[in-house]
Structures are given as C-alpha cells and as structure tokens.
Amino acid sequence: MDYNIIYATKEIHAYIGDAGIVAFDFETAPDDKWRDEPKAALDAHKAHIVGISLSVKEGSAVYIPLSHKVGVNAIDHAGVLEYLREAVFENPRVVKVAHNLSFEAMFLYALGIVVCEPCYDTIAAAQLTLKSKFEFRNLSDSGLKLLSTSLFGAEMPDFAAVTAGRLFDEMDPADKETLRYACADSDYTLRLYHKFNDWFAKNLPHHREIVERIESPTSVYCGMMKYNGVPMNLAAMCERQKEAEKKLITIRVEIDKITGGVDIGANASTSAFKKYLFSDLGLPVLKTTEKHQAATDDATMIMLAEYCRVKRPELVRLFELVQEYRKWGKLKSTYIDGYMTHINSATGRIHPDLMPLGTETGRFASRNPNLQNCPRKDNDPVGVRNFIAAPEGSLIVSLDFSQIELRVGAFYCRDEKMLDVYRRGGDIHAQTTTVIYGIPFSEAIDKNAPHYKERRTIAKNCNFGVFYGLYAAGLQKTLRFKAGLDISKQDCEKIIDSLKAGYPGLTRWQDETKKRAATTLYAETWLGRRRYIVGILSTDWGKRSFAERCAMNTPIQGTAADIIKLAMARIVQGIKERPWLQPFLQIHDELVFEIPANKLDEAVSFVKDCMEEVPFSEFDVPIIAEAAYGTNFGDLIEVEGA
Structure with a gap:
C-alpha cells in the first residue's frame, strides 16, 4: 500500500492533482471537557477532527494530522481545511466519496462547510446492492471493515486493536499502524465506490442513479439534522412527567378497587392479570399469541370490552381503565422518560440516529429515540409536540406534503x-x-x-x-x-x-401491478428503486396477500419517499447561502426547521419551492407543500397562502 503522511497544503495539492474523484475519511476525538464520556468522539458538539485521510487511487492514500497530542501536526490547520473546502468539499467538479457520508458531513457542517454535489455515500450504495439473489444488504451488513474484508479480502484491524484504549489524538500519526489504519479507510472507501458502480452497471443501473442523485445528498442533509438537533423544553417535560405519574397512580387505584389489587405491572400484561381475566373472571380467550397463549394486547382489550358490553357490562369500566393506563404508561415511558434520556448534555437537544434507508420502501427510520413515531397533534394527550420548542428569538417552521402518497397513487393508476x-x-x-x-x-x-x-x-x-x-x-x-x-x-x-x-383506473393498476410482480418477483419506484417480493408466489394465502400489498405499496410509498429526498437535495444546494435555515427533523412527509423569527417568509418560500418542484419529467400531478410556524411544534399556525 502506498500510504503516506503529509503536513502542508502544497503536498495535498500535489497528491490530489486534477483528480475528479476523492474519497475521504475523518478521525475524531473528544474535546477536553468530554474526554471521559463514551462515544463523545462521534458527537460533533463534543469532538473535533483529529486528522483527514484522502484517496484518489486504489492502493494509495494520504493522512493529514490536524490535532494529535502526540507527534507532528499539519503546518496550518485552518489553511488545510480552507484549501480542502475549496478544492474538494464544495467543489462542483469533484465527486466526494465517503463511507457514512452523514458523519463527515456533520463535522464539516459544524465548521460551516457544506458538502456539495456530486457526492457519493458508499454505505448507501452498500444497502442498494444484493447480498444474495433476492436480498439487499441492510445497515448491519454495510460496515466499512466488514465490506473491505468480505469483498476484497483485506485485513482491517478494528479501532480498539489499533488504539489499545487510547483516543485517536493520543496516537502518533507517523506510527506505521496509525497511518495504515487512517489511510485504509479512505482507500477502501474508494475501492467500494468502483466496486459498487461496476455491480450497478451489470445488475441495477438505476440504483447507481439513486445513490448519486437521491441517497448521497440525503446523507448530507441527515448530517445537518443530526448536528442541529431537536430543541427541547426540558422544564415542560419535567412538568408533564409529574402529571403523568399522578395520572397513572389515579388510574391504578381505580383498577385495584375493581380487581382487588391484582398485580398488573407497568403495562397490564402480567401473568397474574391474565389469570384474573381468564380464570378468576372466566372471560373467553378471544385472541392468542404465536405461542398459543392468551393475548392481552390492545386489540384484545378492545375486543374484551365489546364482549363485556353485551355479556358482562359490570366489567366495561375495567377495560376502559386498562386502555387508559396503557396509553398513559406508553406516553410517559416513550415520549417523556424515553426522550429525556436522549437529551444531549452539551446542547440540551436530542440528536437522533437517522437512517434514510431504514425501511424497504426507502422511507426514513430513526432511533435513539424513534422520532418517526412522534404523535400527531390530533392524537397527543400529553402534548409531546409541545416539548419541541424553539429558543427565544427563533421559530419552528414545518412544511408538510399534502397527501403525497395519494397524489403519487393517482399518477400511477391514471384514473x-x-x-x-x-x-x-x-x-x-x-x-x-x-x-x-x-x-x-x-x-x-x-x-x-x-x-x-x-x-x-x-x-x-x-x-x-x-x-x-x-x-x-x-x-x-x-x-x-x-x-x-x-x-x-x-x-x-x-x-x-x-x-x-x-375509480376504474385504480383496480386496473392494482391488477397489472400484482401480475407484473408475480412475473418479475420485485416491485420498483418510478426512479427504479427495487424491492424483491418472492412471497408473491407463495401457496400460503397470508404470505401471498402480504406480498401483493407490498407490490402495490412499494411504487407509491417508495416514490413518495424519493420525492421528499429529492427535495432535501435541493435544500442542501441552497443552505450555503442560507446558513440560518437549520433542518432538524423529518417525519414521514414533513420537514421541520429552526429559523430566526425574521426569516419566516424567506424560509417558507425557499423550502416550498424545493418541495413543490416537479420531481421527474413524467410526474404530472401538482405537488403541494403546506407550511406552518410557531414557537413550539405542537402549536403551529398555518401560513396563509403557502
């Protein structure tokens, strides 16, 4: 391997030359205040870039040390970053390649640098390539070390083995193993770029277009959302936490009066409560689990309540209380206690893990916490959305696609x-x-x-x-x-x-879609994002009907997901000129931003234009994005005429 350490801008220039494709990778370490906190090195609010590796040719890479505590660093830290900003990160003539681009984009965004197209995220490419005949890689199959080993036979030592308990800035950058570790990341990222593009050319050309045009700019957008974080009103959360606790105690007391104090636990699903229902009270088992045990899920409670209205009216109140108890228990554990555990100690905000390829249709998922399931305003008794509140002098502005899946469905079925x-x-x-x-x-x-x-x-x-x-x-x-x-x-x-x-066009499209999927064994979005559904040939009616629903769901939901990601790409292109526009949340068809209070009209106009632009030439159904604003997410006011 031709791996070298370099220290000056002129050396970087000499290495990059006129390369049109540059793979890059960052090594990071916590700031002094956070050095004892686990995973702080992954948080751009608690960490900094220690060094940057670049690769323009397979088998070749350079490492630029910026802030190691041991050994020699680059001559001009700020000058190196400024040069790389102009020559690579914001250069429209260079393809920027990174593995998990959102991570690097987040650290650059913290420095005021926006990764511009063309860009390419090899972790997204990995998830759009097959690991078996009918199965795409998932996120856990797409780590750089795993791919480098499985696809190239590389010996890639892990971080723990190289650092031996030290932070990366405590490593000497000139040490052979340190240099090899840092350079290998960008080198093998570049190899993956070529490997996956060769695979796309032979197998799924449209997936390369999706990586380049949709998923990679979306990764940059995710890096911005991750960095900005969701602004939270901790005082309001603490107040509602106390109210929820009192509510649960009150409901529990009333349940105990009916049951005689049977232990129902935190979710009214203990074995003691089951025994009380089905043995002591003699209620019928209306639903069973996969293990053929009596079910006590929410649907069962509703069915039992309906049964009791006719057969045991004296028990109706019990099931009303149990449903209320569960609802408040879930709201408290998920949306109050759960959210509070994820508030960042440096920012007072929540910075969830965002997964743009978290579902098979291409829709987002999130975790730590899952903000995709944030209750809607009309089903939010705790006021969870009110916890999301703008700082003083700022506003939250939301733009939501109006009925985007129905519009896509109308486009497909041509009714x-x-x-x-x-x-x-x-x-x-x-x-x-x-x-x-x-x-x-x-x-x-x-x-x-x-x-x-x-x-x-x-x-x-x-x-x-x-x-x-x-x-x-x-x-x-x-x-x-x-x-x-x-x-x-x-x-x-x-x-x-x-x-x-x-709607005769609807039935015709459904029949044609199911027949086509039964022949090809896959469904696709309009732009060619593929999902295999081999279950459509199953002799099991349940499996086959599920596969048929997937065949109809994927083109509509997947194309709608592509449309919002294309809008994100356009927003990324305009954020450099609008640094005050701070995206922090995406929920299904909705994009949410924090803005200065005096920028509302400009923000709505820009984002609305990005969202309502025709996503591809064939799409002939008007797209509408509805805007709303306010000081908290749960009490937004519609923007008239928007």
Missing part, C-alpha cells in the same frame, strides 16, 4: 377522476365520498349534511388503505380501532366495491 381532482385543486376525500355513497359533490363537502363526519372518515380510510389492497376485514378493523366506527364486514365490502367501480 381520470383522481387526476382531475388534483389538477383543479379539489378535495379527494369529498370525491371519494361521492364515489362510495353516490351523493352529489356539494353534499359530500357540506359539513352540516347528515352523516358528513362518518362518511368522510370512511372515505379517508379508504383512500389511505385501498391503494395498498385493503380488504373488507382490514377496513372494518381500521374503522373500529382508529375511528371508533362499527361498520359491518358486508358494508365494508360494499364500500370497497363502490370505490373500485367509481
């Missing part, structure tokens, strides 16, 4: 009624109400009309479910558990039949 509604800015739920019930459109939008609320609720659930092959039993269950409507299975069948008859 003229659906397309017409969106093209004239109409109300798709009202249109579906007219289709299902055969009533005039004027009655469907009249809030004072008989059965308006119930009909609109059914129409909404049909719209959001029937694209994905919702059956009558599924619609019945959804309406019962999510909307509180008790509709018979026969009526649900009539509703779905009416819907399909009223």
Whole structure:
C-alpha cells in the first residue's frame, strides 16, 4: 500500500492533482471537557477532527494530522481545511466519496462547510446492492471493515486493536499502524465506490442513479439534522412527567378497587392479570399469541370490552381503565422518560440516529429515540409536540406534503377522476365520498349534511388503505380501532366495491401491478428503486396477500419517499447561502426547521419551492407543500397562502 503522511497544503495539492474523484475519511476525538464520556468522539458538539485521510487511487492514500497530542501536526490547520473546502468539499467538479457520508458531513457542517454535489455515500450504495439473489444488504451488513474484508479480502484491524484504549489524538500519526489504519479507510472507501458502480452497471443501473442523485445528498442533509438537533423544553417535560405519574397512580387505584389489587405491572400484561381475566373472571380467550397463549394486547382489550358490553357490562369500566393506563404508561415511558434520556448534555437537544434507508420502501427510520413515531397533534394527550420548542428569538417552521402518497397513487393508476381532482385543486376525500355513497359533490363537502363526519372518515380510510389492497376485514378493523366506527364486514365490502367501480383506473393498476410482480418477483419506484417480493408466489394465502400489498405499496410509498429526498437535495444546494435555515427533523412527509423569527417568509418560500418542484419529467400531478410556524411544534399556525 502506498500510504503516506503529509503536513502542508502544497503536498495535498500535489497528491490530489486534477483528480475528479476523492474519497475521504475523518478521525475524531473528544474535546477536553468530554474526554471521559463514551462515544463523545462521534458527537460533533463534543469532538473535533483529529486528522483527514484522502484517496484518489486504489492502493494509495494520504493522512493529514490536524490535532494529535502526540507527534507532528499539519503546518496550518485552518489553511488545510480552507484549501480542502475549496478544492474538494464544495467543489462542483469533484465527486466526494465517503463511507457514512452523514458523519463527515456533520463535522464539516459544524465548521460551516457544506458538502456539495456530486457526492457519493458508499454505505448507501452498500444497502442498494444484493447480498444474495433476492436480498439487499441492510445497515448491519454495510460496515466499512466488514465490506473491505468480505469483498476484497483485506485485513482491517478494528479501532480498539489499533488504539489499545487510547483516543485517536493520543496516537502518533507517523506510527506505521496509525497511518495504515487512517489511510485504509479512505482507500477502501474508494475501492467500494468502483466496486459498487461496476455491480450497478451489470445488475441495477438505476440504483447507481439513486445513490448519486437521491441517497448521497440525503446523507448530507441527515448530517445537518443530526448536528442541529431537536430543541427541547426540558422544564415542560419535567412538568408533564409529574402529571403523568399522578395520572397513572389515579388510574391504578381505580383498577385495584375493581380487581382487588391484582398485580398488573407497568403495562397490564402480567401473568397474574391474565389469570384474573381468564380464570378468576372466566372471560373467553378471544385472541392468542404465536405461542398459543392468551393475548392481552390492545386489540384484545378492545375486543374484551365489546364482549363485556353485551355479556358482562359490570366489567366495561375495567377495560376502559386498562386502555387508559396503557396509553398513559406508553406516553410517559416513550415520549417523556424515553426522550429525556436522549437529551444531549452539551446542547440540551436530542440528536437522533437517522437512517434514510431504514425501511424497504426507502422511507426514513430513526432511533435513539424513534422520532418517526412522534404523535400527531390530533392524537397527543400529553402534548409531546409541545416539548419541541424553539429558543427565544427563533421559530419552528414545518412544511408538510399534502397527501403525497395519494397524489403519487393517482399518477400511477391514471384514473381520470383522481387526476382531475388534483389538477383543479379539489378535495379527494369529498370525491371519494361521492364515489362510495353516490351523493352529489356539494353534499359530500357540506359539513352540516347528515352523516358528513362518518362518511368522510370512511372515505379517508379508504383512500389511505385501498391503494395498498385493503380488504373488507382490514377496513372494518381500521374503522373500529382508529375511528371508533362499527361498520359491518358486508358494508365494508360494499364500500370497497363502490370505490373500485367509481375509480376504474385504480383496480386496473392494482391488477397489472400484482401480475407484473408475480412475473418479475420485485416491485420498483418510478426512479427504479427495487424491492424483491418472492412471497408473491407463495401457496400460503397470508404470505401471498402480504406480498401483493407490498407490490402495490412499494411504487407509491417508495416514490413518495424519493420525492421528499429529492427535495432535501435541493435544500442542501441552497443552505450555503442560507446558513440560518437549520433542518432538524423529518417525519414521514414533513420537514421541520429552526429559523430566526425574521426569516419566516424567506424560509417558507425557499423550502416550498424545493418541495413543490416537479420531481421527474413524467410526474404530472401538482405537488403541494403546506407550511406552518410557531414557537413550539405542537402549536403551529398555518401560513396563509403557502
């Protein structure tokens, strides 16, 4: 290996030359205040860049030491970073390649440097390549050391073996093993770039386009969100924590009066409580677990409550209390206690782990904590969204795609009624109400009309479910558990039949999509993101029907995910000129920012333009992004005319 240490800008220039592709990797170490904190080196608020390795040719790399406590560092730390900013990181003529680009992008963003396109994240590329005939790599299969060993037979020592308990800035950069470790990361990142692109060319050319055009700029955006973090109102959280504790105690006391003090535990699912329900009270087992034990999940509690309304009315209150107890227990443990454990001690904010390829359709996932399941405003009794609050002088601004999956579905199925509604800015739920019930459109939008609320609720659930092959039993269950409507299975069948008859393009697209998937064994987004669904050939009806739903779900949900990621890429391109625009959260179809209070109009205009731009030339359904702002996330005010 041709690995060398260099110290001056002119040496960097000589190494890079006119290379059009540069792989890079950072070694980091905690700042003095945080040196005893585990994983502080991974936090750009508690750590700094110790050194940078670069590779422009396979088998070759250089390491630039910036802030080692042992040995010699670069002559001009600031000058090196400024040179690399202009020559590499913000150079539109150089492809920037990194493994887990969001990490490097985060540390650069902390220094005011935005990684510009073209860029390439090899960890994203890894997850878009197959590890077996029908299975893509997941995140745990995509570590640099693992890939370097499995794909190139490299001997890659891990961090612990090289550092022997030391922090990286305590290593002498000129030491052979230190240099080899640092340089190998950028060298093998470059090798992966070429390896994966060769694989894409032979197997899935569209996936290379997705890596370059969608996933890599999204990684940069994720680095920004990770660095900015979610601003939290800790005082409000502590207050609600006490209220939730009191609420749980009150509910528990009332449950104990009914049960005689049976131990129900933290979630009302103890063996003692099961024995009380099914042995002492003699209630029927309406649902079992995979291990054929009596189930006590939320759906079971609802079914038992319904049973008791008819057979044991004296027990209805017990199940109401149990459901309330569980709801408050989950809200407290997940959204108060859970969130509080992840507040960063340096920033007072939450900096979740963001995974842009966390689902098979390409939608985001997050962990530590999972902010993707943050309750919506209309289902948030604790006021979780109020915990997310802007600092004084700032605002939170949110832009949310309006019905993006339904718009994508209309684009796919080419149903003229659906397309017409969106093209004239109409109300798709009202249109579906007219289709299902055969009533005039004027009655469907009249809030004072008989059965308006119930009909609109059914129409909404049909719209959001029937694209994905919702059956009558599924619609019945959804309406019962999510909307509180008790509709018979026969009526649900009539509703779905009416819907399909009223939207003939929908049924035609569904049939064609399932047939195509049964032939190819995969589904794709419009831009070619592939998902294998071999279960579509299963003789097991359950597995096959699930695969058929995946075949219909993937093009719609996956294309919607691609659209929001394309918007992120456009936002990244404009953030250099708008450093005050700070993205910090993405939830499904919503992008959330922190901005100075006097920048609202400019922020909304810019982000809205980025989100509403036609994502690809064939897309002919208008895209609408709705804006709202406020001092906390739970009490946002709609921006009129936006």
